[in-house]
Amino acid sequence: MRVLFTAYAEKTHFLGMVPLAWALRNAGHEVRVASQPELTGVITGAGLTAVPVGRDHILHRLVGMTKEQAPSAPQPPSYDLAEDRPEVLTWKYLKEGYGAQFVPWWARVVNDPMIGELTEFCRHWKPDLVIWEPVTYAGAIAAKACGAAHARMLWSLDLFTRMRGHYLRARAEHAPHERDAMAEWLGARAAKAGTTFSEEMTTGHFTIDPTPASLRLDLPHTYLPLRYIPYNGVAVVPSWLHTPPAKPRVCLTLGTSATERLDGYSVSVQDVLTSLADLDVEIVATLPEKQQAELHHVPDNTRLVSFVPLHALAPTCSAVISHGGSGTFLTMAGQGVPQLIEPFMFDDELRAERLAGQGAGLVMHGRDASGPRVREHLLRLLEEPSFAESAGRLRAEIEAMPTPNELVPQLERLTAEHRGTTAR
Known part of the structure; x- marks a missing residue:
C-alpha cells in the first residue's frame, strides 16, 4: 500500500515518525513524507522521500511578537491546553481559549499554508493511508478528499482530544447554538477540497500512541500502542x-x-x-x-x-x-x-x-x-x-509495547477497514 506521513515543519514533531516510516518501507510499502519546504533536508536526511508542499509556517516568529508589533496577527494563547480543572473549564474559558486562540493561532497558522498543495498531491498519488502529526489537520483534510484511511501519530499526551471533548461538552450544555470554531475552520477548508467536515478529522480513524498505558490519559478513543524507538537525526557516537x-x-x-x-x-x-x-x-x-x-x-x-x-x-x-x-x-x-x-x-x-x-x-x-x-x-x-x-x-x-515492525500488520488491517469510508 501507499503510506503518506505528514507533519507541519517542526523537526521534533517529525522525528518520532521516522522508525515507523522505516518499518513500513521494510515491509514493502511505498512511503513518502509531505511537509513544508523547511523540513525537506530533515526528511531526506532520514533516508525518506520528501514531498515539499505549500509555504513554511511562521508560528515561531509569531510567538515573539506583541499585539503592537503585529496587530493583525493571531496572538499566542493565554490559556493552557493541559487544563483539566472543572472550575476553570467554563464555556467562556473554552470559547476564548480553544475556540478563539488554539484554532486560529496554532491550527490555522501551521496548516493553512500547506492544505491546498497537500490535497492536490494526495489526489495525484492516491495514498491508502495518511499518518499525520496531531496538529497537522491538513493531513485529515487531504485524506478525506482522496478517500484514504488516516491516523494521528502522537508526540505528546493526547491533550488535543481531551480539550476538544471539554469544549464540545461545554458548548452543548451552555451555548448549543454558537459556532464550533474547529468544525467551522476545518469545514471551510474541507469545502475547498471538495469534501465536508466530520469529527474523525480531529482525531483520525485511530491514533498511534507511544505513551505507555500507565501514563496515558483515559479517553474514549481507539489508540494503537507503539513502542517509542529513538531517532535523533544523523549522528555519530563519540x-x-x-x-x-x-x-x-x-x-x-x-x-x-x-x-x-x-x-x-x-x-x-x-x-x-x-x-x-x-x-x-x-x-x-x-x-x-x-x-x-x-x-x-x-x-x-x-x-x-x-x-x-x-x-x-x-x-x-x-x-x-x-x-x-x-x-x-x-x-x-x-x-x-x-x-x-x-x-x-x-x-x-x-x-x-x-x-x-x-x-x-x-x-x-x-x-x-x-x-x-x-x-x-x-x-x-x-x-x-x-x-x-x-x-x-x-x-x-x-x-512490552509493539515495535514499529509489529505494528505494521495492524496498520494494514485498519487501512483496509477505513479506506474509502470518508471519501466525498
Whole structure:
C-alpha cells in the first residue's frame, strides 16, 4: 500500500515518525513524507522521500511578537491546553481559549499554508493511508478528499482530544447554538477540497500512541500502542561513550526547541552546574555552542557537548535532569533512567507529574528551579533505590509495547477497514 506521513515543519514533531516510516518501507510499502519546504533536508536526511508542499509556517516568529508589533496577527494563547480543572473549564474559558486562540493561532497558522498543495498531491498519488502529526489537520483534510484511511501519530499526551471533548461538552450544555470554531475552520477548508467536515478529522480513524498505558490519559478513543524507538537525526557516537563511566553519569539536557525556536531555557544552566560541582558524578551537559560560550565557569565534573545521540547516552546514565520533552522523556524512560524534570511547556508538567506518580522520577516546578533544589532532588534520585526500581518497571512496560515492525500488520488491517469510508 501507499503510506503518506505528514507533519507541519517542526523537526521534533517529525522525528518520532521516522522508525515507523522505516518499518513500513521494510515491509514493502511505498512511503513518502509531505511537509513544508523547511523540513525537506530533515526528511531526506532520514533516508525518506520528501514531498515539499505549500509555504513554511511562521508560528515561531509569531510567538515573539506583541499585539503592537503585529496587530493583525493571531496572538499566542493565554490559556493552557493541559487544563483539566472543572472550575476553570467554563464555556467562556473554552470559547476564548480553544475556540478563539488554539484554532486560529496554532491550527490555522501551521496548516493553512500547506492544505491546498497537500490535497492536490494526495489526489495525484492516491495514498491508502495518511499518518499525520496531531496538529497537522491538513493531513485529515487531504485524506478525506482522496478517500484514504488516516491516523494521528502522537508526540505528546493526547491533550488535543481531551480539550476538544471539554469544549464540545461545554458548548452543548451552555451555548448549543454558537459556532464550533474547529468544525467551522476545518469545514471551510474541507469545502475547498471538495469534501465536508466530520469529527474523525480531529482525531483520525485511530491514533498511534507511544505513551505507555500507565501514563496515558483515559479517553474514549481507539489508540494503537507503539513502542517509542529513538531517532535523533544523523549522528555519530563519540569515542568516550565506548567506555563505561567510572562514576554515576547524569545527563543534563534541556531540549532543542528552547534555543532553536523559542527564547531559551527556563532554568539557569550555570546555577545548576555550579550547585553540582562538588558531587562525585559525571555531568554530561548537552548545550549548543552559543549557550556553552555564555557559561563563566565549567566545573571539573562536567563534560560539555553540543550534541550526542540521546539513545546512545541514555543506557550509561544513572539519572537525567531535563525539561521533560517527549523525545527525551520516552528515550530515558525506555532505558529505565530516573528523571528529574523541570517542565518547560505544553504537556511537560502533566507528563512529569504522572511519572512522579509512578515513583520513577521527580518534578521541579519553575518556582523551585534553582541550583540548590536541583542538587537536592538529584541526590534523592541517585541515593534512594526506589526510583531506579520504579523506572525499571516503566522500562519493562515500554519494552512490552509493539515495535514499529509489529505494528505494521495492524496498520494494514485498519487501512483496509477505513479506506474509502470518508471519501466525498
